[in-house]
Amino acid sequence: MRNGHLDPIDRAIVASLQRGVPLVERPFAELAATLETTEATVVARLARLIAAGVVGRFAPMLDAEKLGGATCLCAMAVPCDRFEDVARFFEQLPEVAHNYEREHWFNMWFVLAVERREGLLDAIARIERETGLEVLALPKLEEYRLELTLPL
Template sequence: MRSGHLDPIDRAIVQSLQRGVPIVERPFAELATILETTEEAVVARLARLVESGVVGRFAPMLDAEKLGGAVTLCAMAVPAERFEEVARLLEAMPEVAHNYAREHRLDMWFVLAVERPERLAAVVAEIEARTGLPVLNLPKLEEYRLELALPV
């Protein structure tokens, strides 16, 4: 399912839900009213969007730093023939929150998120040891904007 298969109501649901729901007993009630439909219909569409992968998950978005943890962005130059092996290794590590393949000499970019800040250096060292590849560690120094919703 590509974007072409999303109807305007699906788009409105994604648009609204990526900004978040109120923490109330019936969090979809207001959206259902705006869309002139029922909560059940909103939930059924959301379930379909999750099923088809348009929405990765519907869940609380946690702030690792506010929880006392730490986050950093890392990059590696992984040789093409080892790319899948290294991707699988990172996939299996719970500290790896995101990982993207990118067109660049540094072709693998991942975010580490840990509950205990002192773990970060150990995780970077573990990745270097297990892959034999140097990790470029680029912790955030300042944040100018963070994932406000994209107009879809």
């Protein structure tokens, strides 16, 4: 796993676990059998993959909209000399679910996710107030794919 070089078993574990586990007492049993290894090995490798940052976390993925909340993709053009400050501000803002630096005039792209629809406008207003920068809000109108799995 040095330098991000995963062995085939690591890759198979990530590929399978990104699609989800069955909600049963022994959620790794089937995967372990497929890989001809033990559940303990799967869990030990998962722990290593998490420690190495290859896997962010292993947890229930929640859908804010199904809970009556909302999500919204937003972008900002942040001056270079303020970029790290704004990134740090977003780091501790719970409404910011994801944040990416991108190569573009709009160089900061983030997803707001809130448990109540009304929280979205509040969050945008707060960000604009605290940063003095304009937020470009791009809520989704339609979604054509939400398959977060990549061929590994």
